[in-house]
Amino acid sequence: MTKRNSASDTNNANDVDMTAVDQGSKKPKICDDVFAYPKDEYTIECDFLKSSRFEILYMATRARAEVPRMLLEYVGANYSSAAPVDWPAGKKETPFGLLPVLTHVKPSGEVFTVPEVPALTRYLGRLFGLTGKNFEEDAILDACFQSATDNILNVLLMEVWMKPDPKNKECINTAFEKLVPIFDGFERYLAANGSNGYLLGEKTTFGEFPIYDWLEHFYKEYPENAKALVSETVRPSIYKLYKRFDSNPRIRAYIDGGRWEYRPASPMISLYSAGVIVSNWDEAFEFYNKKLGLKCVRNVEVGGDGGRYAEFVVNEQEKTRFTIYTSCKDTEIPKRNGGISFTVRSVKDTHDGLVKKGVSSKMGPTKMPWGEMAQVADPDGNVLTLNSGP
Incomplete structure (x- = not known):
């Protein structure tokens, strides 16, 4: 069979006149x-x-x-x-x-x-x-x-x-x-x-x-x-x-x-992460990364001067992340925040739907380095994060 010249790149697999062998390769x-x-x-x-x-x-x-x-x-x-x-x-x-x-x-x-x-x-x-x-x-x-x-x-x-x-x-x-x-x-x-x-x-x-x-x-x-x-x-x-x-x-x-x-x-897809708020970033990072041997898969600056956020996993197959967070210097750390995050189908739809049900919003949908997130609180004031994923 003769191969037809295509207007596209000659290496493009869209040429329908290729032989079956050429197609497979x-x-x-x-x-x-x-x-x-x-x-x-x-x-x-x-x-x-x-x-x-x-x-x-x-x-x-x-x-x-x-x-x-x-x-x-x-x-x-x-x-x-x-x-x-x-x-x-x-x-x-x-x-x-x-x-x-x-x-x-x-x-x-x-x-x-x-x-x-x-x-x-x-x-x-x-x-x-x-x-x-x-x-x-x-x-x-x-x-x-x-x-x-x-x-x-x-x-x-x-x-x-x-x-x-x-x-x-x-x-x-x-x-x-x-x-x-x-x-x-x-x-x-x-x-x-x-x-x-x-x-x-x-x-x-x-x-x-x-x-x-x-x-x-x-x-x-x-x-x-x-x-x-x-x-x-x-x-x-x-x-x-x-x-x-x-x-x-x-x-x-x-x-x-x-x-x-x-x-x-459910609008929730999975538990994305659970973690802690730390006061000394360098000491906490060394403790979890070096002493406990957790692998850091994300380490980013958030919220301005001094704010940092990191995610750790035990191994490559781990789906749920352990997180540490320290706020920027001019932000007061909430007294109740267990660092719990859920991956959701739509941050905005999930957040707005929960607010309509009477759930307290702590932060509306916000663009972050990894995607979008929002925060709501449970009846005791514990902050729960809604995350679009890494």
Whole structure:
């Protein structure tokens, strides 16, 4: 195939006329050694992903959030499922006023939000290396993913769930007849890869998760129809994919354990830090850094002449920080301040929401060297900091 000259840098991977080999060699990587993959047992090797945290915001039901949940279960990521506290009022806090929404809290504390199931699932697939090695393979995954998430859903909606009686046997039979061409397509792609239960090579990819999710649902809700659609002898390549997922220890434990853990979403993401106020900066810094051996990860000047703030961790994987702080010379240190800080989704929204609930504000949202912060007080006057992260 002839490579077309692009108006962009010739090293740019946007040239669609590259060969599959060229595409694979130019494909950007998140980091080296993303995962180890012996016998379909995924182990995260990348420090960035080991220290990342994820949250899926959705109603306490499987529906459209189940595929990304299963993907995160499969890779063994640090994640949680949350349900909105006040919906539909909370729509304005999401990018498009829709759920689910994925939140990725990076090791640096930076928060990245992704809406829309296709986008957030592909994002996770790229992060964890569950994609193809070139544009052609990714197109196969996109096609299978889209067909499973959209086409199957549309058939079930029109032929079963929107009918006066969703349990009507004739309606269910009609739906499964209309699913045949879709599953024939899956079977062809799987057979082209050797009928080994994988869409690509011998590697689990994001496009396979919705196929398994639907089959797992069908076998429970419509067992007779499901067996006629996919079994050891009917579309056996799809059946191999189903059995591979269904026997995966993490996915099996997730399903048997009751799936997602329901909890209302909170504006708080995590406890960011706890610390102390010190009177002599140099002595305190030497004590915690040299004598206790804590690693300093931030040391900045704040508030003017003499004000300093530092964060320490015990090791590189530590998420909660220990802090020391001394105020500038012309500022009186509050009598009550335990140095407790929370990472929040939005400093302004969280601060204003707490004030509306009658919580005392000690400092409104303020730009700081690391981001934004605000302070409120508990009934005893203890000051709590709301932090946008490092």
